[in-house]
Amino acid sequence: MNKFVVTLLLAWQPWLVSAGELEVLHYWTSGGEAEALNVLKSMMKKQGHVWKDFVVVGGGGESANAELRQRVVQGDPPTSAMIKGPDIQRWARLGFLQDLDQLAQRQKWDDKLPSLIAEVTRFHGQYVSTPVNIHRTNWMWINKKILDEVGAKVPTTWDEFEQTAKKIQAHGYAVVAHGDQAWQDATVFESIALAVGGPEFYRKAFVENEYPVIKSDTMTKVFAQFRRVQPYFKTDLPSQDWNMATDAVIKGEAAFQFMGDWAKGEFEKAGLKAGRDFICAAMPGTHNQFLYNVDTLAMFKLGNKADQAAQQDLANAIMSQEFQEVFNLKKGSIPARMDVDLSKFDDCARLSRKEFHIAEQNGALLPSIAHGMATTARVQEEFYSALHDFLHSPEMNDRKAMVILAKRMRYGSYAIN
Numbered sequence: 117m118n119k120f121v122v123t124l125l126l127a128w129q130p131w132l133v134s135a136g137e138l139e140v141l142h143y144w145t146s147g148g149e150a151e152a153l154n155v156l157k158s159m160m161k162k163q164g165h166v167w168k169d170f171v172v173v174g175g176g177g178e179s180a181n182a183e184l185r186q187r188v189v190q191g192d193p194p195t196s197a198m199i200k201g202p203d204i205q206r207w208a209r210l211g212f213l214q215d216l217d218q219l220a221q222r223q224k225w226d227d228k229l230p231s232l233i234a235e236v237t238r239f240h241g242q243y244v245s246t247p248v249n250i251h252r253t254n255w256m257w258i259n260k261k262i263l264d265e266v267g268a269k270v271p272t273t274w275d276e277f278e279q280t281a282k283k284i285q286a287h288g289y290a291v292v293a294h295g296d297q298a299w300q301d302a303t304v305f306e307s308i309a310l311a312v313g314g315p316e317f318y319r320k321a322f323v324e325n326e327y328p329v330i331k332s333d334t335m336t337k338v339f340a341q342f343r344r345v346q347p348y349f350k351t352d353l354p355s356q357d358w359n360m361a362t363d364a365v366i367k368g369e370a371a372f373q374f375m376g377d378w379a380k381g382e383f384e385k386a387g388l389k390a391g392r393d394f395i396c397a398a399m400p401g402t403h404n405q406f407l408y409n410v411d412t413l414a415m416f417k418l419g420n421k422a423d424q425a426a427q428q429d430l431a432n433a434i435m436s437q438e439f440q441e442v443f444n445l446k447k448g449s450i451p452a453r454m455d456v457d458l459s460k461f462d463d464c465a466r467l468s469r470k471e472f473h474i475a476e477q478n479g480a481l482l483p484s485i486a487h488g489m490a491t492t493a494r495v496q497e498e499f500y501s502a503l504h505d506f507l508h509s510p511e512m513n514d515r516k517a518m519v520i521l522a523k524r525m526r527y528g529s530y531a532i533n
């Protein structure tokens with residue numbers, strides 16, 4: 117081999133060893149979501165890795181888990197997958213996740229993440245997943261022009277919401293753009309439950325799955341409030357995807373959307389500004405309370421050294437301040453790392469972090485059941501179905517709905533997950 121070729125090979129070798137393929141399972145397909153993910157893709161491409169999207173369409177990740185299970189069972193896991201909450205522990209318990217603890221020690225993740233978030237991403241004390249953000253689900257998004265035109269203020273209770281809704285209707289606008297999908301119903305319901313029952317009720321019912329708390333008069337009241345909101349839903353959207361509902365608010369076709377702060381990514385992508393064009397506020401009755409939803413990317417155990425190195429680079433990048441800032445500016449969430457400065461962020465993000473801390477102090481920082489943070493996928497599935505059926509059965513009374521929910525959730529928690 118001539119000297120020139122040898123030199124060339126040596127020079128290229130590090131690249132050859134470390135360039136891996138990153139096949140990443142996710143469901144970030146809306147405009148704002150895709151833009152946020154591009155931040156990570158280009159960071160990885162710059163390091164020489166090949167990025168391959170493994171997209172499972174479906175907001176809220178409804179279909180993603182099933183696809184992941186399928187691939188893992190076939191012995192062909194992706195490099196990385198977006199998984200959340202107790203699912204992280206489940207995959208780790210089964211022995212499929214890469215241990216990220218060495219990297220975590222080097223980068224001092226313990227000092228940078230709120231303890232609650234760190235806990236979600238650890239299994240037996242060791243990090244097995246990387247948190248990209250902190251989403252809050254109990255938000256409402258308001259078209260400011262409509263609110264100003266009807267002369268209303270941001271409602272802070274459900275009674276005020278109804279008064280405002282009537283004014284909005286009187287001016288000929290639709291009130292709440294809402295996608296008719298079970299996970300979107302659940303996103304609204306969990307915030308109503310928090311408002312009506314308070315944090316302790318929420319924790320006992322949806323985190324601890326205590327049957328007498330689920331099967332209770334308080335839960336009947338939650339259903340009653342859910343029913344009162346339903347007539348204000350506008351569901352005649354071009355499709356039932358959540359971002360179509362956001363689009364209706366952006367275009368001034370409806371005044372509100374009840375949705376997590378990934379919706380903000382759509383407003384921003386459309387060039388709208390928080391405070392000037394749209395308002396973010398806690399759902400009625402949930403001021404200073406925080407339902408969290410943390411997206412994490414876990415790395416699956418793989419044999420190939422180059423892919424393992426790529427996984428380390430991916431985890432390393434995710435936990436960098438730079439990524440956490442740029443990604444979350446586009447995603448609508450706040451950084452999982454609390455040491456990332458929010459000076460480039462808008463008032464919604466600042467409010468989010470402020471209320472995160474207040475809620476943390478008051479026992480009102482709670483995992484979202486609608487987004488897979490509070491309980492097993494099996495219980496969540498029963499929760500979804502009970503709510504969706506209720507909204508689609510106008511004759512069903514609130515008490516009956518409550519009993520069905522309790523039974524379904526109990527069945528879900530006994531079923532093998």
Ligand code: BGC
Nearest residue numbers: 149175176177378409411487
């Ligand atoms: C995820 C978000 C995503 C949203 C809509 C949520 O469950 O945590 O990252 O943007 O669903 O798909």
